[in-house]
Amino acid sequence: xxxxxxxxxxxxxxxxxxxxxxxxxxxxxxxxxxxxxxxxxxxxxxxxxxxxxxxxxxxxxxxxxxxxxxxxxxxxxxxxxxxxxxxxxxxxxxxxxxxxxxxxxxxxxxxxxxxxxxxxxxxxxxxxxxxxxx
Numbered sequence: 524x525x526x527x528x529x530x531x532x533x534x535x536x537x538x539x540x541x542x543x544x545x546x547x548x549x550x551x552x553x554x555x556x557x558x559x560x561x562x563x564x565x566x567x568x569x570x571x572x573x574x575x576x577x578x579x580x581x582x583x584x585x586x587x588x589x590x591x592x593x594x595x596x597x598x599x600x601x602x603x604x605x606x607x608x609x610x611x612x613x614x615x616x617x618x619x620x621x622x623x624x625x626x627x628x629x630x631x632x633x634x635x636x637x638x639x640x641x642x643x644x645x646x647x648x649x650x651x652x653x654x655x656x657x
Contacts, residue, residue: 567647570636573609574647578634581614582651585630589618589655597631611637619652628655 581600588595597617612635619629630653638645 570638570645570647571649574634574636574649577612577614577636578632578649578651581616581632581634582630582653584614585616585618585632586653586655588616589628589630609636609638611635618655625654629653630655 584600585597588598595618597615599616600614602612602614615633615635617631619631621628631650632653633648633650635646635648
């Protein structure tokens with residue numbers, strides 16, 4: 524009788540331990556998944572910030588060039604040494620003609636950063652259009 528009760532208790536304890544281990548593993552796997560997702564998100568945020576800085580630099584360059592040269596039509600600038608861990612960084616600056624409703628020309632700047640040239644999902648692109656007033 525005593526051995527049956529001991530086995531029954533051991534079986535109950537073993538089941539309880541296995542349930543606790545399963546619960547702990549599911550919490551641990553959830554934490555690892557969340558950590559990896561946050562890391563990926565932080566990398567994307569960093570790349571968006573870098574694209575924004577590049578866009579700002581392009582806008583300043585375009586405004587300055589348009590101010591000093593009336594015939595300036597824009598340009599495309601590819602950085603020789605892009606920011607860390609990037610394969611490609613390009614700024615495209617275009618002067619758009621005035622439209623019927625607006626008398627002023629417009630400056631369109633597009634900044635593109637590509638982290639991994641073999642994966643098109645790693646491209647971030649931002650653009651801005653500014654009105655050039657005389």
